[in-house]
Amino acid sequence: MDNNILNCVDKYTKSFLKNFSMLSAPVTEIISNDLKIDRTLVSKKLNKLFKDGKLVKINTRPVIYLHLENINLNKNKYSSVEDFKNDYFFEKKNNILEKIIGWNGSLRSPIDQIKASLLYPNNGLPAIIFGESGTGKSFIVRQAFKYAQSIHLLDESAKLIIINCAQYANNPELLSSLLFGYVKGAFTGAINDKIGAIESANNGILFLDEVHRLSASGQEKLFTYMDTGSYSPVGDDSKIVYSKTRLMFATTENENTFLETFLRRVPIKIKLPSLEHRGLFEKRSLINEFFKSESKSIQKKIFVSNQCLNKLYVYNYKANVGEVKNLVKNIVANKYSEDINSKEIYIKLIDLPLKISSYNSEPTFGNQNINLNKNSFFKFDSNESLLEDNNDDQSIYYKMRMTWNYVKMMDEKHVLNRRKYVQIIFDMTRHILYSLTLQEKELVNNISKSIQDILDVMHFDDLNLNGSSIYDLALYIYYLMGANRENNSSVNNGKVSFELSQLFSKEINLIKRLLPLLKGRFEIELSNKDLFWLSVLISKNDLSNVTETPGIIMSHGYATASSMADTCNRFLKSPVFYSIDMKPDISEDSMVNELKKVINSINPQNGIVILIDMGSLNTIVRKVKKFYSFPILIINNVSTPIALDVGNKILNNNSFKSIGEDVKKIVPDSNLFNQSAVKDNVIITTCMTGMGTAKRIEKILNNSFKGIRNVRIMAFDYHELVNYKQVGLFSKINTLAIVGVDNPNIVGVPYFGLEEIISGEKISELKKVLSQVVPQEQLMRIEPQLVKNFSLNRIIDSLTIISPDKVMPLIENYIDKLKNDLGVNLSNRIQIALYVHIASMIERVIRGNDIKLYNGNNNDIVRDKSFSVIKNDISVIQKAFSININDIEIAYIRDIVVNL
Numbered sequence: 001m002d003n004n005i006l007n008c009v010d011k012y013t014k015s016f017l018k019n020f021s022m023l024s025a026p027v028t029e030i031i032s033n034d035l036k037i038d039r040t041l042v043s044k045k046l047n048k049l050f051k052d053g054k055l056v057k058i059n060t061r062p063v064i065y066l067h068l069e070n071i072n073l074n075k076n077k078y079s080s081v082e083d084f085k086n087d088y089f090f091e092k093k094n095n096i097l098e099k100i101i102g103w104n105g106s107l108r109s110p111i112d113q114i115k116a117s118l119l120y121p122n123n124g125l126p127a128i129i130f131g132e133s134g135t136g137k138s139f140i141v142r143q144a145f146k147y148a149q150s151i152h153l154l155d156e157s158a159k160l161i162i163i164n165c166a167q168y169a170n171n172p173e174l175l176s177s178l179l180f181g182y183v184k185g186a187f188t189g190a191i192n193d194k195i196g197a198i199e200s201a202n203n204g205i206l207f208l209d210e211v212h213r214l215s216a217s218g219q220e221k222l223f224t225y226m227d228t229g230s231y232s233p234v235g236d237d238s239k240i241v242y243s244k245t246r247l248m249f250a251t252t253e254n255e256n257t258f259l260e261t262f263l264r265r266v267p268i269k270i271k272l273p274s275l276e277h278r279g280l281f282e283k284r285s286l287i288n289e290f291f292k293s294e295s296k297s298i299q300k301k302i303f304v305s306n307q308c309l310n311k312l313y314v315y316n317y318k319a320n321v322g323e324v325k326n327l328v329k330n331i332v333a334n335k336y337s338e339d340i341n342s343k344e345i346y347i348k349l350i351d352l353p354l355k356i357s358s359y360n361s362e363p364t365f366g367n368q369n370i371n372l373n374k375n376s377f378f379k380f381d382s383n384e385s386l387l388e389d390n391n392d393d394q395s396i397y398y399k400m401r402m403t404w405n406y407v408k409m410m411d412e413k414h415v416l417n418r419r420k421y422v423q424i425i426f427d428m429t430r431h432i433l434y435s436l437t438l439q440e441k442e443l444v445n446n447i448s449k450s451i452q453d454i455l456d457v458m459h460f461d462d463l464n465l466n467g468s469s470i471y472d473l474a475l476y477i478y479y480l481m482g483a484n485r486e487n488n489s490s491v492n493n494g495k496v497s498f499e500l501s502q503l504f505s506k507e508i509n510l511i512k513r514l515l516p517l518l519k520g521r522f523e524i525e526l527s528n529k530d531l532f533w534l535s536v537l538i539s540k541n542d543l544s545n546v547t548e549t550p551g552i553i554m555s556h557g558y559a560t561a562s563s564m565a566d567t568c569n570r571f572l573k574s575p576v577f578y579s580i581d582m583k584p585d586i587s588e589d590s591m592v593n594e595l596k597k598v599i600n601s602i603n604p605q606n607g608i609v610i611l612i613d614m615g616s617l618n619t620i621v622r623k624v625k626k627f628y629s630f631p632i633l634i635i636n637n638v639s640t641p642i643a644l645d646v647g648n649k650i651l652n653n654n655s656f657k658s659i660g661e662d663v664k665k666i667v668p669d670s671n672l673f674n675q676s677a678v679k680d681n682v683i684i685t686t687c688m689t690g691m692g693t694a695k696r697i698e699k700i701l702n703n704s705f706k707g708i709r710n711v712r713i714m715a716f717d718y719h720e721l722v723n724y725k726q727v728g729l730f731s732k733i734n735t736l737a738i739v740g741v742d743n744p745n746i747v748g749v750p751y752f753g754l755e756e757i758i759s760g761e762k763i764s765e766l767k768k769v770l771s772q773v774v775p776q777e778q779l780m781r782i783e784p785q786l787v788k789n790f791s792l793n794r795i796i797d798s799l800t801i802i803s804p805d806k807v808m809p810l811i812e813n814y815i816d817k818l819k820n821d822l823g824v825n826l827s828n829r830i831q832i833a834l835y836v837h838i839a840s841m842i843e844r845v846i847r848g849n850d851i852k853l854y855n856g857n858n859n860d861i862v863r864d865k866s867f868s869v870i871k872n873d874i875s876v877i878q879k880a881f882s883i884n885i886n887d888i889e890i891a892y893i894r895d896i897v898v899n900l
Contacts, residue, residue: 001037005045006054008034010067017066017088020081027062050076058084096147100140101285106278106523107140110270114144117268118153118246126226126265128211128249131272134322137250138162140272141207144248148205158204161197166210176218177234179208186235196233198225201245211249212257219262222247226265256858275320280443281481284313286321290328291380298336303377304347310442311352315359327353346377400479403428404529411500418503418539425536429472447522448474453882454517456806472537480524495528506575507535516847549650550604551577553638554595554620555613568643576647577611591620596627607631607656609646611638631656635663642666681711681773682733684749688718688742697739697754704785711736711773718744737769757786802843802881810880811838814873818897821869826897833896838877841893845883854888861891870894 012026012034028046032039046065049055058064058078066084078084097103097111110129117127129137145160168175173187181196197206208214214222225231230242255263263269275283287309295302317323331352335345349357406424433444448471455470501508511534515526526534553568555561565579578598582591599608607630610621618634625632633656635646642663649659683701687693694715701713714733721744735749743751750769756762763786767779815834819826826834844850854861861867871890878885 002045002049004035005031005037005042006049006067009046009049009055009065013066013068016064020085022060025064026066027064029062031065056084096143096150100143101289102278102282106273106282110140110272113268113270114140114147117248118144118148123229123244124246125268126247126249127268127270128251128263128266129270129272130251130254132274132320133252134317134320135272135274136321137272138207138209139321141205141248141250145205154204159201160205160207161201162207162209163197164209165213169213172215172218173234175214176221179218180221180231180233181241182234183236183239186233190235193233195241198231198243198245199241202243203245205246205248207248207250209250210252212251212253216259219259223261223265275317275324280313280446284443287312287324287328288380290325291332294328294332295380298332298345300336300342301344302332302347302380303344304380305349305377307349308347308352309378311349311356311359313442314446315356327356399428399432404533407496411497414497414499416499416503421500421503421536422539425533426472429475429537433471433475444471444474444478447477450474450521451477454514454521456803469538473534476530476534476537477518477522477524480526480530481522496532501528501532504532504535504539506569507539508532510538511535520848549607549609549653549656551609551611551643551646551650552580552595552598553577553611553643554580554582555638556582560613564638564640564643567640568647571644572647572651574647574651576650577643588620592623595620595624599624599628604630607633609633609635609650609656609659611635611643611646613638633660636667681736683711683713683736684721684738684740685713685715686718686721686738686740686742686744691715691717693741694718697741700754700786701739704782706785711770718742721746736773737766739766802839802846807839807842808835810877811835814838814876817873817876818870821873822866822897824897830896834893837893837896841885841889842877842881842883845885845889846881850886851888851892852886854891858888861887862894863887866898867891867894870897 008031009026012024012030015024016026018024028039028043031037031046032042035042046055050057050065053076054067056066056068056073056076056078058066058081060081064081073087075087078087097114100107100111102108103111113127117125129140131137141162142160145154145158148154149156149158163175163178165175168178177186177190177194177196179196179198181194181199182190183193184190221231225243226247229244230240232239233241249266251257255269275286291302291304312324312327317327331347332345335347335351339345403424407421410420410424451470451473508531511531518524518526553561553565555564561579561581565577568577569575580594580598582594586594595610610632612618612621612634618636621632621634635642646659646663649662685694685697685701687697694717698713698715705711705713718740721738735746738744738746738749738751739754739757740751741754743753745751750765752762752766757766763782767782770779770782811834815826815831818834841850867890870893871887874885874890874893877883
């Protein structure tokens with residue numbers, strides 16, 4: 001209960017801090033009504049939470065309780081709202097770390113770690129910052145020092161001493177004397193005692209930049225200080241010096257560069273992201289802030305054309321934030337020098353360095369090019385704020401909030417019409433897209449490209465998004481990123497009912513599969529409401545059927561069939577049924593064309609079930625059946641109960657004949673056309689352990705036999721095969737062979753073990769059986785396809801983010817390149833192992849879970865010629881997925897190639 005109350009107080013605290021209105025203040029009565037808990041009990045709980053230090057109390061009438069995280073106020077009890085506001089705004093103004101761009105975005109975790117390092121009792125904890133050159137390691141340490149002083153953790157007299165170890169890389173003795181000091185006579189030239197940096201920074205912070213240049217002996221000398229708070233100066237081991245200096249380190253290298261014993265003593269390990277990984281909003285904000293800073297430096301207003309800004313926003317800066325800052329300074333300095341007496345300076349595309357102005361990244365809006373207005377400029381003035389006014393009724397936040405309020409109202413009235421929600425959200429999305437600024441359109445376009453990159457490696461064969469739909473998703477991601485940056489919580493407040501979630505359950509489940517990559521790529525959190533909104537944006541796209549046998553409901557009326565199909569699909573939790581609503585005045589030819597159009601878009605392989613509302617549509621189906629060879633089962637006088645029953649049978653893979661026979665008991669005039677289509681030549685798959693394995697083998701063979709149209713693969717229950725005489729199974733099909741894990745011993749039907757086929761041992765015998773019905777040129781493709789698809793089936797069992805169908809061709813190219821560069825012929829067994837291992841490795845690296853240790857000791861890695869070739873060739877994988885594969889992962893691939 002305490003957590004529920006605390007969460008509720010937190011929600012109302014955020015609203016209250018926007019306008020300090022008593023209407024949104026978290027008081028006892030509001031919390032009681034919201035949670036539907038007795039008021040007296042809530043009052044007791046609130047007082048207890050206050051006494052436990054979890055809430056701040058304002059003694060107004062009624063009493064206000066606030067939940068404040070990361071806000072270090074002077075006290076936790078105030079006499080009035082004004083008293084609280086004075087303290088609150090002073091703290092906000094002086095919270096140095098929250099002035100850093102990205103403090104609540106990409107740098108949220110690093111800043112939280114910095115705070116943990118500083119605030120930990122007894123002189124804090126040592127921290128090391130990992131990051132590429134130019135990511136802002138020194139900057140964030142300087143800000144951390146200012147923050148520590150602002151909250152009185154460090155005195156105003158405290159020092160921040162910075163030493164760049166790279167400057168002393170060739171003279172470790174000199175660096176050691178700088179850090180620890182020395183005594184007279186310690187070395188030639190040591191004519192007096194001298195204190196070191198650790199002692200000079202007593203009660204302050206010592207920051208060692210490029211600390212990887214610190215020698216092993218230098219790292220070891222720091223052990224004693226980190227362990228005991230004392231050390232000895234150079235030249236006198238008997239002398240003990242004590243200091244209360246906080247230690248911070250920074251490096252551009254990885255952890256493998258350091259002594260393990262050194263890193264063990266540095267508990268706070270911080271990773272700063274590169275500029276390109278900080279997201280579009282932060283990149284844009286940094287560039288804008290640098291222009292604003294230059295405006296302050298030269299005391300002039302700076303106008304930058306929109307074309308110019310677009311180029312700067314999208315350019316890939318290799319040297320990160322440092323490169324951007326110097327670039328902006330250089331551009332402004334050049335323009336300033338042209339006319340130092342002008343009150344304003346104007347920067348156009350021609351003023352940019354050639355590498356920026358010629359950067360190939362034409363901004364687009366959807367599928368159309370943007371015609372940028374060259375005379376449109378953005379003003380930077382150090383005396384004016386660059387932040388948008390999000391309270392304006394034209395802001396994206398206001399528009400989204402109003403749309404959500406309308407959706408919420410419909411939900412509360414139990415409106416369960418998918419089309420209405422789609423229309424409302426789609427209309428607002430279009431309205432917002434057309435009102436975006438040029439820079440915003442460019443940012444949304446970049447987000448849409450990132451979303452497309454994500455979809456390219458996902459399991460999304462059942463979702464076909466067009467460019468417009470991806471752009472709609474990108475707009476909402478843009479909105480969420482902005483809401484997070486401005487701490488605007490309106491987007492994340494609110495939930496949808498269970499019934500409404502079920503209405504879009506298929507789409508919500510698809511969006512949930514996107515969550516890990518969306519959160520990682522765009523650094524956002526998605527609420528229950530956000531999932532719903534995104535699901536609506538993709539719901540206007542038809543989802544391909546995920547069953548082998550789809551169904552179509554045809555009915556007269558404007559929404560009868562679609563309503564019935566939606567209802568059934570919702571209860572079945574699978575998109576089994578498509579719908580065709582037939583208007584009363586539609587011609588027969590139009591109905592025929594409409595049905596053919598739907599069937600062609602579905603492209604069923606094993607047949608289709610068509611449910612119609614009256615006998616007159618039977619004529620339409622009869623005219624259509626001649627165009628198709630697969631079975632078509634027509635069920636007349638459809639109703640929701642009949643459709644649900646048929647849908648269940650389809651999902652359970654019941655045969656057309658059994659479905660037809662069952663339905664005929666209820667609807668006598670049902671018909672099954674093209675029955676002969678099911679009497680193909682058949683290869684049966686089976687396994688004693690159950691149908692799951694049989695189905696997986698069926699899928700392997702189906703994928704391997706693509707293009708062989710006169711052979712069907714069918715999974716059968718092992719025990720049904722053993723009792724085949726009783727069930728009369730082989731009187732219905734022409735069985736060519738049985739493939740499986742266990743032999744059911746069917747007289748007259750050849751059996752092949754799956755591993756025997758994959759290894760190549762029985763492949764020639766299988767080809768001989770198939771040659772009775774399959775042309776020779778088609779048989780030549782089977783063996784390599786079996787190797788590939790057996791691996792694919794194994795991979796499918798383990799992957800959750802990347803799509804096996806997308807990754808397999810890349811791995812295939814990589815394996816072919818390896819075989820060529822190594823000059824070896826890899827066996828089927830090795831190739832299968834490589835397919836499975838490399839695909840799993842790619843997913844691990846994408847998730848940030850790449851292996852860090854090789855067999856317990858990275859020193860055991862064998863870096864021979866095979867290792868070098870494998871590492872060099874892996875670039876095709878790295879480039880395709882924009883990932884870095886470390887040497888430990890390479891070593892494990894080498895083990896498969898060399899040792900299997």
